[in-house]
Amino acid sequence: MSATANASDWEVAGYMxxxxxxxxxxxxxxxxxRSTVADYCALFGFxxxxxxxxxxxxxxxxxxxxxxxARLSFTRIDCSRIFSGNDLDGAFxxxxxxxxxxxxxxxxxxxxxxxxxxxxxNSQDVNGWSFTAGASAMTTMGNWARITELSMSAT
Numbered sequence: 001m002s003a004t005a006n007a008s009d010w011e012v013a014g015y016m017x018x019x020x021x022x023x024x025x026x027x028x029x030x031x032x033x034r035s036t037v038a039d040y041c042a043l044f045g046f047x048x049x050x051x052x053x054x055x056x057x058x059x060x061x062x063x064x065x066x067x068x069x070a071r072l073s074f075t076r077i078d079c080s081r082i083f084s085g086n087d088l089d090g091a092f093x094x095x096x097x098x099x100x101x102x103x104x105x106x107x108x109x110x111x112x113x114x115x116x117x118x119x120x121x122n123s124q125d126v127n128g129w130s131f132t133a134g135a136s137a138m139t140t141m142g143n144w145a146r147i148t149e150l151s152m153s154a155t
Contacts, residue, residue: 003085003149005038010079013072014109014126015043019097025052025138029095031111031126032072033088034152040085043147046111048095052138075126080119089146091115100135107132113144 012031019027026049034041091113099107108127113120 002038002040003042003089003146005035005040006082006084006087007035007037007040008079008082009037010035010077010083010121011074012077012111012124012126013074014107014128014130015072017097019052019136019138019140020055021052021136021138023051023053025050025136025140027095027097027138027140029097029109030147032074032150033085034074034150035085036152038084039152041150041152042085043150044088045145045147046093046095046142047145048093048140048142050138050140052136052140054136054138055134073128075124077121077124079121081117083120085146085149087115087117087120088113088144091120091144092141093144094139094141096139098137099130099132101130101132103131103133105130105132 015030017029029046094112097109110123112122
């Protein structure tokens, strides 16, 4: 695995989140990013504050079920330029999210990341089903931070 290898084949899957808004909003979201070219996979967190309403005590992405396994559902990222895991770590970002559910629900999410060299990706949709309780809509600005590196085979 190489956190320094640049690649353009990145994929992302939503993992867990919690947020609250009453005009002013904030939350913490986690995503798994992976690249086959960079041979790299990591869990990243996004902490953001902005505007929004509603709340979620936390939601967990519903896996993609295949015979004999349950895996995260990944979305290919339309990269603005090649980047590495290290480029994403500490990058500034924006996250817009809306969702609702009681037990299970649908979530719409759009993410952006940029650093001093420019955008890594812009308004990338990461939508999906989740196990959740609550309803919210918010737009936040904040930072991306690597939580831990993961094995490519685990995702």
